Amino acid sequence: MSSRKQSSQEDNIMSTAVAEKILLGKTLAIDADGNLVNISDWNEEIAAELAKEEGIEILTEKHWQVINYMRKVYSETGDSPSIRKLTKESGVDTKELYALFPKGPAKKAARIAGLPKPKGCI
Amino acid sequence: MKNLVILGAGTAGTMMLNKLHKALNPAEWKLTIVDNEKEHYYQPGFLFIPFGIYSREDVIKPKKEFFPSNTNLIESEIWKVLPEFSKVHLSDGKIIDYDILIIATGSRTAPEETEGLTGGLWRNDIFDFYTLEGALALAEKFKTWQGGRLVINITEMPIKCPVAPLEFAFLADAFFEDKGIRDKVKITYVTPLAEAFTKHKCAEVLGHFLDDKGIELEAEFNTGRIDNENKKIVSWDEREIDFDLLVTVPTNKGADYIETSGLGDELNFVPVDKHTLQSSANKNIFAIGDASNIPASKAGSVAHFASEILTENILNYISNRPLSARFDGHANCFIESGHGKAFLIDFNYDVEPMPGKFPLAFIGPFSLLKESRTNHLGKLAFRWIYWNILLKGRELPMGPDMSLNGKVLDNFINNNIL
Numbered sequence: 001m002s003s004r005k006q007s008s009q010e011d012n013i014m015s016t017a018v019a020e021k022i023l024l025g026k027t028l029a030i031d032a033d034g035n036l037v038n039i040s041d042w043n044e045e046i047a048a049e050l051a052k053e054e055g056i057e058i059l060t061e062k063h064w065q066v067i068n069y070m071r072k073v074y075s076e077t078g079d080s081p082s083i084r085k086l087t088k089e090s091g092v093d094t095k096e097l098y099a100l101f102p103k104g105p106a107k108k109a110a111r112i113a114g115l116p117k118p119k120g121c122i
Numbered sequence: 123m124k125n126l127v128i129l130g131a132g133t134a135g136t137m138m139l140n141k142l143h144k145a146l147n148p149a150e151w152k153l154t155i156v157d158n159e160k161e162h163y164y165q166p167g168f169l170f171i172p173f174g175i176y177s178r179e180d181v182i183k184p185k186k187e188f189f190p191s192n193t194n195l196i197e198s199e200i201w202k203v204l205p206e207f208s209k210v211h212l213s214d215g216k217i218i219d220y221d222i223l224i225i226a227t228g229s230r231t232a233p234e235e236t237e238g239l240t241g242g243l244w245r246n247d248i249f250d251f252y253t254l255e256g257a258l259a260l261a262e263k264f265k266t267w268q269g270g271r272l273v274i275n276i277t278e279m280p281i282k283c284p285v286a287p288l289e290f291a292f293l294a295d296a297f298f299e300d301k302g303i304r305d306k307v308k309i310t311y312v313t314p315l316a317e318a319f320t321k322h323k324c325a326e327v328l329g330h331f332l333d334d335k336g337i338e339l340e341a342e343f344n345t346g347r348i349d350n351e352n353k354k355i356v357s358w359d360e361r362e363i364d365f366d367l368l369v370t371v372p373t374n375k376g377a378d379y380i381e382t383s384g385l386g387d388e389l390n391f392v393p394v395d396k397h398t399l400q401s402s403a404n405k406n407i408f409a410i411g412d413a414s415n416i417p418a419s420k421a422g423s424v425a426h427f428a429s430e431i432l433t434e435n436i437l438n439y440i441s442n443r444p445l446s447a448r449f450d451g452h453a454n455c456f457i458e459s460g461h462g463k464a465f466l467i468d469f470n471y472d473v474e475p476m477p478g479k480f481p482l483a484f485i486g487p488f489s490l491l492k493e494s495r496t497n498h499l500g501k502l503a504f505r506w507i508y509w510n511i512l513l514k515g516r517e518l519p520m521g522p523d524m525s526l527n528g529k530v531l532d533n534f535i536n537n538n539i540l
Contacts, residue, residue: 083278083344084388094346098358103342104314119417 015116023049033117035110039074042114050112056101059112063100066090070113080110080118123152126436127210127220129200130377131157133165133513134411134425135226136188140515141433143190146440154194154218156210160185162513163254164505166422169286169458171257172249172264173297180505181254188513200227203383205404222406222436225392227380229282229412229420233372236277238348247353248368251290252282260369264297269306270366275355276313277345280389281374282412282420284320285467287311288328289458290369295335296460312340312355312363320419323474324467327491331459374420376413391415396471397448399432400439408432418451418471426512427452427522452524454480456501464497466490470524483527 017029017037023046029037036042036050047067051059059067069090073081083106087094097105106118126142128135139155146153167181189195199213203223210218231252233239239248249263250256274291281287291311298304311318311332318332318339319325332339346358354362376390385392385403392409393402396416401407409415410432411425418424427449434447451471458464466488467475479486487496511518 082388088388094358098344098346102359104316104344 031116033111035116036114039114046114047112050114054101054108054112056108056112060100062092062096063109063112066092066097066100066105066109067113070109070115074113074115080106080113080115082106082118124150124221125152125154125219126222126224127218128153128155128224128226129157129203129210130225130227130411130413131155131159131185131189131195132162132226132228132411133422134228134413134429135224136162136185136513137426137429137515138224138226138410138432139193140188140190140513141429142436143193144515145433145437151440152194154196155189156196156198156200156212156218157185158197158199160197162188164508165252166283166286166508167505168251168254168257169289169293171254172251172260172290173293174261174264178254178258183509188509200377200379201382202379203385203407205383205385205407208406220406222408222439223404224432224436225380225385225401225407225409225413226411227377227413229374229376229391231372232375233370235373235375236345236348238350239277239370239372241348241350243348243350243353243368247366248348248370250370250372252286252371263367267367269298269303271308271310271364272367272369273310273312273355273363273365274369274371275343275345275363276315276371277373278314279320280391280420281371283455284419285455285457287313287371288318288332291337292331292335292460293458294369295337308338309336310338310340310363310365312343312345314342314344316341321467321469321474323476324469324491327465328457335460374412380413387415395445396451398435398445399428399449400435400445406439408436416449416451419453419455421453421455422508422512423454424452426518427454429515430522450523452522456497456504458498458501459493462498463493463495464501465493466497466500468524473524473526483525 015031015037018032019030020027021030028041031037048059070081086097086106101108110118128138142153161182162185164181167176170176201213202211208220231250245259249260251260274287276287291309294309298307317325318329344358345355347356349356354364356362376386380386380390380392387393392414394400394409394414399408399410410428412420431447431449435445438445454468456464456466466480468480468490469475475491477491480488480490488500
């Protein structure tokens with residue numbers, strides 16, 4: 001089963017594989033939002049490929065600052081941070097977040113970081 | 123004597139008060155509720171006010187009408203909770219002790235969070251309908267408005283009752299059609315979501331409705347600021363939408379004392395276990411309704427279903443038993459679609475809305491995920507049920523868990539029943 005369940009503190013994240021895709025020769029389980037199911041499938045090369053799917057050709061140092069922050073929060077809380085949490089704590093302001101990850105920074109950065117979609121959108 | 127304290131006497135707090143009043147032994151437990159407001163608002167009714175369907179009197183009753191007699195009510199603002207000492211500091215200086223605390227102070231709109239929203243156009247050409255004052259002011263505005271660009275904008279998620287802005291769009295379409303000026307009104311629905319609604323199945327159906335009614339959908343729009351001078355809403359990525367009349371759903375936040383007490387997330391919602399409703403940080407604190415961070419709709423129906431689970435778990439907690447009652451995220455919402463019709467949707471954490479009949483399998487009388495007149499009558503009848511059954515903690519003829527009986531399952535949907 002998914003390693004995500006173990007990292008989630010209170011079983012608050014439930015993501016189920018609904019499809020598979022092949023990236024860089026690896027077969028990856030994908031959830032209903034198109035995000036990786038297994039956090040262990042992720043690495044920096046996969047991130048670069050996922051970024052391209054989101055229309056981001058090159059991941060800059062600023063992109064990585066956000067991605068690394070998201071992965072840190074996820075490992076501590078079992079949740080992907082919302083846009084508000086990103087703005088407050090990632091060290092990158094809202095305007096710049098939207099420039100880095102157009103349209104939906106929290107959603108896009110979570111996907112590139114190999115994490116589930118933030119749960120604010122209910 | 124032990125103390126169980128409920129903060130907030132809105133929908134969730136009042137239901138918990140009534141349920142626990144019956145369930146707890148009065149010789150062992152003192153039940154106290156804290157709220158500074160005297161009036162209970164039927165919030166689902168605010169939607170109808172701008173269109174002249176409901177008036178102020180239809181949505182207000184004194185809170186005390188819904189309390190059991192001899193309720194210990196403290197009318198004060200809450201300043202701060204000190205979880206490490208199990209104490210609540212009130213703004214009037216009093217301190218109350220608790221053995222169990224239930225946080226039910228809901229969520230409020232926070233227009234001040236968006237640059238320019240409360241500027242010169244606020245309540246002149248910019249209105250909200252999530253407050254009674256806003257809904258009443260908009261009703262006045264609509265009486266004389268001659269048409270133009272009407273923009274309905276959700277600032278950011280999560281919001282209370284995520285279907286309400288869509289219902290507002292449908293009702294506005296019907297309202298201006300009845301007035302004979304629909305051709306002079308351009309309606310645009312602007313949302314940070316990728317589609318019309320949070321649940322994909324439902325968004326597909328409702329998205330078609332927007333098309334049919336000539337309502338434009340502007341998706342993935344995250345509102346950064348309001349340009350009062352040029353009457354535009356501007357997104358964080360610099361997209362612009364012109365308006366003559368803006369109907370906004372501002373950012374929703376939990377109460378300020380939650381931030382002061384260090385009990386909330388970045389929007390002051392209280393993190394809880396989504397199944398047991400127990401605070402993630404403090405075992406003797408629970409949160410219910412809009413005040414919690416559970417990934418369900420912020421809606422009265424969710425609070426109602428959750429109140430049955432929470433009552434059971436409070437009793438479990440008191441008896442040192444495991445918190446075995448588990449909330450499934452059940453929500454049940456009527457969606458007004460205009461011209462005396464409505465949809466009904468029923469879903470939970472894991473199962474998306476699907477077509478079928480409700481509450482009785484195959485019989486109904488309500489149709490799920492489908493427009494009907496009966497659903498609309500159900501929505502209107504719901505106000506009576508709310509005042510007379512739900513708030514008083516009485517049972518409806520259905521349990522808290524969502525049922526799959528009578529629903530048309532996914533493979534049927536894929537075979538184009540929809």
